[in-house]
Amino acid sequence: MSSPANTIVVGKKTPRIYSREAVLFGCILLLVLFVLFTAGVSRMYHKSIHVLADNWFDQGEASFRAGDIKSALTDYRNAMVYSPDNAKFQFHLAQALAAAGRGDEGRSYLLNLLSESPGSGDVNLALARIAAHKDLTSDALRYYHGAIYGEWDNDPIVRRWQVRRELAEYLLDRGLQRQAVPEIIALSDSTPTNDTEQLRTVGNLLLKAKLWTRALEVFRTILSANANDEDALLGAATSAFNLSRYNAALDYFDRLPEKDRNAPGVDEMRKTTRQINDMNPFLPDLSREAKARKAATALSVAASRLQQCASQPGRSPASPTQTQLQKALAESKEPAPDGSWQNIAKHPETVDEVMGHAFEMENAAAAACGEPEGADRALWLLGRSQGVSAQ
């Protein structure tokens, strides 16, 4: 082991003895020189590792943009070796991990960033997306709200609007209608009336949330700026249809270009609307004869649907829908006033009674045999719009 300091070894030169002051002065001089040297070395070191970190990060960005997530991850990690506390690097690494389907791994970096800046919109959003991907709804909601009320470097209003839209879409996709509604309403309220794109997005979300009245309002706002906006026409038509404003709906459907009008779902809705209008005796400006003809047709259509439904085998006689069906069937067979259009035309006050009877038969059939199609569907929907619903 080592020999003691004060041992004198024969043949070796004894060290020269300096005064304490000299040694201390030398130490302080050495300290100053050492500080200067270390400062120089550390400056060079920091410069070189920043260059390395930036190079790796840029390489990672390029790989990420090119869709090479694996390389991007390696590059980001290399960048973080030289700048481990760089929030930007950590954030991009976390995003790359999330993109690679390794959200759990990314989450850890994001939580770290969040602990440092809990109000960061970007970090909250990234965490919300990971939580949403993992179906952790309460976490997702918390982080989405953190992002909505958080800080954003650029365009905070737009970014918050986008995050709320994303949240609303997430909730609707998960079937969480109740939680989605306030978000969509808030989104609608914060949408500028001159931004057609945002209005269109909001309108579609309102449609998905079945907020028909608000949706119709939004689409009308768009149409007031551009009367031929196809998406808005379709949205307005759908909203009006669901609000039982069939006249208005038909108007919007008719204004659609032919290719849109004939699209599968749209065409069916348009035809139903038209049929409803064709069967509706309550439309204004109809002659007594026209009303009577429509009422008579409705009665006949409903009776035929009822008969057809009652003749279908395999229903439990004790079920409430069956009881309702039997009751409606019995009433239809009772001696009734003449249901011909001529008779109804003679007694125009019976139109309401006849139509009420037809609606009840359609309701009973719908309850027992499912939603009707074609003319029956039109009649059934008309009944619902008139306030007659299935028991």
Add this chain to the structure above:
Amino acid sequence: MTEPAAVTSPGVILSAANDPPNSTSKSGFRAMWESWTSRVFTMREDRFFLFLAVLIGILSGLAVVCFRIAIEWTQIELLGSSLSPTFPRVVLAPTLAGIAVALLVIYAFPRARGSGVNQTKSAVYVSNGYIPFNTVVGKFITCALAIGSGQSLGPEDPSLQMGAGIASLLGRRLRLSQEKVRLIAPVGAAAGLAAAFNAPISAVLFVLEEVIGTWSAGVLGAIVLAAISSVVTMRAFLGPESMFRVPPFRVAKPADLLAYVALGIVGGLASLVFLKWLAYARPRIQSLPRWTQHFQPAVAGLLIGIIGIRLPQVMGAGYPIIDQAMHGQFTWKLLLVLAALKILATGISFLSGTPGGMFAPSLFIGAMLGGAVGAIEQHFFPALPGTVGTFALVGMGTFFAGFLRVPITSVFMVIEVSGNYTAILPVMISSLIAYGISRSYIKVPLFDLLARQDGLVLPSVEEQREQMILTVEDAMRVDAALVLERTDQIAAALKSLEGKEGLLAFLRVRPGEWNFVEHSELQRLAADTSRGHAVEEANSKGPLPFVFRDMSLEEALHWAGDWPALPVLSRADLSKLEGVVTLDDILKAFRKVPIA
């Protein structure tokens, strides 16, 4: 220049600077210098020691900054800047660097071998605090080369030795007293370790726990000052950030702590495996022919390079990998593999005699094990609080406590390296379990074991810590004294003593003043039947020094030889005798204690 200072008793340093200044012949600068030096050198030596501690702290901090930069640059130059070095580099760099390190250690810096902790300890206990500066230079160069080339070793223990070496040089050059030179090496050691770890409290605790072994108030202040000044210096150049970043967590229910019990058991067992392996393999490697030392670091480098082809994570100190593990970047299987391979790689590097430390590798192994245990537990109990990173953090402290056997340091180390206080309870639990397991199966701690293998018998801090401290209570006899008042009659006193063999008579003069009265003296006075004698007339011995039942027996031993017996008094009432203790009683009590 003034004459050398002279040291006088008791520790006041006199200097020629105290002489009246000759102002007419001195320039302004010289006058200022002399005024300052006179103030510095006329300080009591203990104050000067504190001043020196700050200086040592700054110098050590600067040395550690340069050391870390040197390691980093070496790594970039030899292995490249990527975490995954390319194939030829990964094998060639550690192998060729191993040859260079071996040649440097054998021909230029023979004292640079090993981790540095035991060398510092032996400097304190064997060489009166002497560490040649050549060792500091050697440690710097060889460790930078070894760790930078990928050897599985860390920079902390070498930093500790470098700090101690700088301190030793300063102490010698400033011609401190022999005692201070011996104490100054640990001061430098704390400074070096604190800067390397960015953890002043842990460094202070480690040096007290492992290097000095006592909580000496005389040196504690200097150690703390040196550690703080070195950390401040280091942070000025390398930044204040803690080593690892783990999101805070909360242990919600006491039952959650059970998760960390399992980690403590795993960490304890793993530390046992590592310790056993080192204890078994080291003497065998050391018994190989001397010429093989030229190749051992190169062979170690080659083997580590081969491991590094598939898993480069095990190379070097591994801090970025620990950070990744803390962020859950690895599967539990990979974490376990990395822990096992790191044990292997670190053992290979260390056994080959390559200079470098064991701190960073033990943190690495602990983090990987902790992460693996955490991932497995969370798989079965998803509601468990904390992330894999939390377990990795706690695992670091656990393995550290089991492997290095420094449980207090390990707890504070985890807090300091992460800046996270939420982990304190889990770390305490798992560290104590790991420490207990390791202690049960291997009696001698790592550094003591290595010292004994090298033929050195250094004081074992762990043994000291666990030594039974005997108190007066262990030796005193309760019913062996007769208390006499000054006015008591001799005849009555003798009557009380009659037939009671071994009963000792004490005279209570006043509270806190007790005398011893021999039986023969009482009998002498009783023989005079001319009149009745009071006890105060007897020639008693005293006043006796008194002891309390909670005082250490060693303290009582100081007085016991000079007096026939010592009274054991109540701390609340000095007129109340609680018992009596004699030299014989004390020696009997010491003999009863088994020798460790």
